Amino acid sequence: MRLELRVNGEIRSAEGLWSGESLLYVLRERLGLMGAKNACEQGECGSCSVLLDGELVCACLVPALQAQGREVLTVEGLAPQGLHPIQEAFLAAGAVQCGFCTPGLVMAAYDLLRRHPRPSEADVREALAGNLCRCTGYTKVVSAVLAAAEGAVP
């Protein structure tokens, strides 16, 4: 089967898909975009978070063929030439350790701040509750998102 979709603004296609392949598999293994991660592949950890037609989804739960003709934004497309303020904020706050959850958290934070540019701490915690992180205990992740919202990134 053949799939054509727009990823980070570019038309991309893949041939020879199995019907069961997820959007995550196609992004990673067929299009070489490794930013969406594969921590659980059952929609529990949020590490594969991407935007599909502007909606935050777990790419592991989306059958690839459902993305036919649609628009996907992955972490690689967030700031192709540099760093998005959210990414800057994660670095400045020390919110990155092993980093495996980071792309998913960055996408979830991006989605939150688009909808809610001035979130409270409770808003941030609620919005990121679908993203598991095993290293940081979240204190610095929450600080990073609040700092990005305030434009307080150096």
Add this chain to the structure above:
Amino acid sequence: MSVILPAIRSGVAGGIGEPAQRPDGVPKVRGEFAYGSDLWAPFMLWGATVRSPHPHARIRAIDVSPALSLPGVAAALTYRDVPGRRTYGLEVPDQPVLAWDRVRYQGEPVAIVAADHPERARRAAQLVRVDYEPLEPLTSPELALRPGAPQLHPSGNVTRRVVIRRGDLDATAEVVVEGTYELGMQDQAALGPEAGLAVPAQDGGVDLYVATQWLHGDRTQIAASLGIAPERVRITLAGVGGAFGAREDLSMQIHACLLALRTGRPVKMVYSRQESFFGHVHRHPGQLHYEHRATRDGRLVLVRARILLDGGAYTSSSPAVCANAACFAVGPYQCPNADIEAMVAFTNNPPCGAMRGFGAVQTCFAYESQMDRLAAELGMDPVELRLRNAFSDAGAMLPTGQQVEGSVPVPELLRRLRDLPLPPALNPNPDPRWLPGGVGNTSRAESVRRGVGYAVGFKNVGYSEGSDDYSTARVRLELGPSGPVARVATAAAEVGQGLVTVCTQIVRTELGVAEVTVGTADTSLGSSGSSSASRQTYCTGGAVRAACQAVRDELLRRAQERLDRRRPEPVARQGSFSLRGGMVVTRDGQVVAEMAELLAPGPIEMTHEFHHRPTHPLDPRTGQGDAHVQYAFAAHRAVVDVDLELGLVRVVELATAQDVGRAINPQAVEGQMEGGAAQGLGLALMEEIQLAEGRMLNPSFTDYLIPTTLDMPPVRTELLELADPHSPYGLKGVGEPPVLSSTPAIVAALRAATGRQLTRVPVRPDDLVGLGESETASPS
């Protein structure tokens, strides 16, 4: 707040104790950092593993031919295809690479396949026919130690037993409290799955790119099973998505290498989350029976402990975990008499081994629960009881007879936490997100009761009992296009903790060079030991510092040589030179030479092997001996809200104080403290691999819960920097202490809120539920 130590001059920003950005930070936030599961090679195959569905069974026959008949399948291998040693293991090679004759746990690997698509590999694995004769599983240490129990290994069912006896074992005292405490099996749940890529090499060897904690430890075991010289197994560290002990034992390493060598093609293996639960060892669950005897004014007289841990099917690192459980069984308290026995038994449960805290977590929950019980019995404030017995500069001796050297800040850690202001009381009309049950919107503020609890813990840093877990580092100083550049090479695994940052900071401090790169770890250099036991900043940091010092000595020697050439009658000698701001200067500040000039003849490269001071075995009869290199201490205060009707809990705040000796990277140290506290919260409230007859009931993130942003409160961190007289810069290992006392502090807070005993973790809502109706909760 920190105790301020004198600054070490580096001349450039980003030295030790200063803010420094992770060199891997930008690729990580951009999604460009290549983890083990992100690797790719032309003509690559995917490996998959056939695992036993039975916790205990005899294997009558294995037939891989149905798998081989599937198009796209390149190989299907069994134990017969292991050319070298058919077993592996960190301490004892007792674990089959691929099982023959018998499987001893559910999920044990029996065969491996390689195919051109991961889904095809999975289907091929399902086609392998294994004829099992199921056997009765030994599902608990008690069953395994019963007389007449079937023996799981030729050595019997006792993995290790450690006895520590000190003082009068029959000493009596006015007050006696006893308790039995249990911990469930915790999973490391690193987000990055086990993954790697094996590439066959022209020389008959293999290049392996893998997410691991210890490259050389892997290499020794892989080479033995492949039956080739270790030099022909070249390992490069792939990006590691967290470890926490789970990557200390091998997982897919030998399997991928076997498949690559058989097929002549690169083979990638990536575990799914479910397979990951079966593919790595876990934290030992345990049952700990304690008796504390004390005077009426709260002085410990005797501690008796009987500790029984479930090691699961194979040895892994159980012997060292057992020793830790025994050594730290009393906690950071002075007690003249101790009678301790710790034992690990083989069972048909999943193998247990290394997880952050490593034996000290289990005992910390038990001894801190006992201290609270003793405080209640004495009618004494729990912190006051701890202060009365705590290790301090006036005395700190383990039941092994080893003295803790240097500053022992236990009283200071506890006082700092006690003196922190408490979070404000629950608002009578709160945002439901701040209530137990959270966005489920189930709790009402009037049914919520608050509790506060304290705990303190300690453990060893580095390998113990005579191990020489040295580390190797090479530092090369050369002239780059825009000035001197330092390049660091080690085989130490960056697993997320920030070791790469620490290496750059040490080089900046020692050499005053701003531009520092850290190469990808590989086995072309000598071992750096494992990224475990909180030891890498100590050992690899120590090796990097010593290599820098050797580079600096060579710079100064070149400076002297240069001076001698210019001035036959030297006014200054090399011994009085120093390196400052990229220049070699005399004691009175005169410039001898610029670093760049001294590097013009060629780069300087120095390699150093760092060994910590020797340790000694424990006496097998009495458990006496100086077995450990260094001790690190941390304490926690937990504030919880409990819904008395529903048994739901919200941890309102965790505060932690830790003595880190010297914070090389303060922000990363905080990160360790915050993350460790979260893993302790998980063990206290939700994390347990549930087993029924040796079978895992919850191998997924749907059913095995780890804390989310809504479970974890903000963490307040208090750093103390009291230098260790023996370690580089006075630093103390920081990785593990944060995970020890977080669990017992939370449980103490739950007890304070509910009045219940709560002797088992994780505490479930069932353990708390119904307080509002059938019982009158009275804070203990």
